[in-house]
Amino acid sequence: PAAGTPALRQAIAGYVGQTRGVPVVPEQVVVTPGGKPVMFFVIMALAGPGDEVICPDPGFPIYASAVAFAGATPVPLTLREEDGFAVDPDALRALVNERTKLIILNSPHNPTGGVIPSAALDEIARLAVERGVPVLSDEIYSRMVYDGAFESITSRPGMAEQTVILDGFSKTY
Template sequence: MKTAHRLGKLGMENAFEVLAEVNKLKSAGRDVISFAIGEPDFETPANIKQACINAINSNHTHYGPSNGILPLREAIADYISQTRRIPVKANEVVVMPGGKPVIYYTIHALVDPGDEVIYPNPGFPIYESVINFVGGVPIPAPLIEEKNFNFDTEQLEKLITPKTKLIILNSPQNPTGGMLTKQNLEEIARIAITNNLWVLSDEIYSRIIYDGEFLSISSLPGMKDRTIILDGFSKTYAMTGWRLGYGVMNETLAEHMTRLETNCESCTNTFIQHAGIEALQGPQDSVLEMVAEFKFRRNLIVAGLNDIRGICCKMPSGAFYAYPNVTEACKNLGFGTAKELQQYLLHQAGVAVLPGTSFGARNKNDPNEYLRFSYATSQENILKGLQLIKQAIEK
C-alpha cells in the first residue's frame, strides 16, 4: 500500500541512529563510551519532581488550554521578560510538548510551498527536515569556524531573495557550542527588518553559557514582533523526557500556533506544566551546579582533543558540545570523510561520536571535516574516551 509522498521528505536525527548502533554493540558485550547524545546526564531536580507528584495528587490530570495553563504562561512571560529584557504577556506564550513542536508549528504557520528558509549549517537537522516536509526550500547559511561559528553576514545577505520568508538562528548552538555575537545579531536584525522576514530564534541552551553574556535577537530594536523564541525545560532542568517547551511570539501568531496545537496534541500534559512552574520559580541552585560541571568538562575535553595529533578544537562558549576539526586526522589515517573516522572510532576504539554531516551537508567550498562530541557524560568517561581516541588516531 502506498504512503504519502511527503514522508520521503522527512529527515532523521542521526544521533538516534548512532545510539541504536551503540546499543547493539553493548548488547554484544562491547564496552562503548558515548559522546553522541545531547542530553544532560543529571537527574531532574527533586523539587521539580515533587511539584509534579503534588499536581497529580491534586488531580491536575485533565485537559488544559491548548496554549498552556495560565499560571505557567504567566511564569514564562515573567521569565522571558527578565532574561530577554522585553515585555512579554501570557497571551504571547504557547506551551508545547517539547521544543521541537515550536520548530514544526512555526514552519507550518509561516512557510508556503516554494518559500525559502535560511537556516544555520551545521545545525540541528530538524530545521532542514521540516522545511522540506512543508514544501519549502531550505537555504543553508554557513557557520564559519574562523569566526567562532558565527555567520558571514555579507554572505548571508546574498542568500536573501523575494521568496525568503524566515531565518532560523540557534545560539548557543548545536552542534558547535558557538554563540552569535552582538554584532552578528545586529546585522541579522537589520537584514530581517529590511527584507520583512520572520526569525525563529532557538534559545534552548540560553542558560548553559560559560563565556560572555546571552543575547536574544528579540531584544534588539524592531525585532520582538517578528521573532519567535524557542525555549524549554529539557536542557536547563534536565527534563528531556518530560517533553515541555514553549514558543514566545506576537499575539496574532500565538493564536495560529494554538490552533495547530489544538489540531495535533489538544494540549500539553497538565501536571507536567505544574512542574514547569516550579522549575522557573523554585531554587536555581541545581542549574548553577550543572553549568559549573559542564564548564569543567568543556575545559577537560577541549584540552584533550587539542592534544590529539590531527585534531583542532575551538573553545565552545555554551551548550555542551565540542565540534573539533578533524581534517588532518582523517588524512593521516587515510579516511576521506569524518563519517569514516566516526565509524573507525566506534568499532575500533569503542567511542561513539557524530560526524559533522549529521548536522547538514558540507558547505560549498569547505574542505574541512568535523566531529561532534557531547560532553554530557562523566569526567571519568571523558578522560577514558579521550585516551582511547588518542591511541586509535596516533597508533
C-alpha cells in the same frame, strides 16, 4: 488549556521578559511538549511550496526536515569554524531574497556551541527588519553561555514583533 496553564504561561512570560529584555505577556506564550512542535508550527505557518527558509549548517537536522515537510526549500547558511561557528551577517545577507520567508537562528548553536556576537545580532536584526523576514530564534541553550551574558535577537529594535523564541526546560533542568 492547549497553550498551557495560565499560571505557567505567566511565569514563563515573566522569565522571558526578564532574560530577553522585552515585555512579554502570557498570551504570547505557548507551551508545547518539547521544542520540535514549535519548529514545525512556525515553519508550516510561514513557508510553503516555492518559499525558502534559511537554516544554519551545520545545524539541528530537524530544521531542514521541517522546512521540506512544509514544501519549502531549506537554504543552508554555512557556519565556519574560523568564525567561531557564528552567523556571518554578510553571508546571511547574500542568501536573503524575495522567496525567503524565515531565518532560523540558533545561539548558542547546536552542535558547535558557537555564539552569535552582539554586533552580528545587530546586523542580522537590521537585515530582518529591512527585508521583513521573521526569525525563529532557537534559544534552547541560552543558559549555557559561559563567557559573557546571553543575548537574544528579540531585544533588538523591531525584532520583538517578528521573532518567535523557541526555548524550553529540557536542556537546563
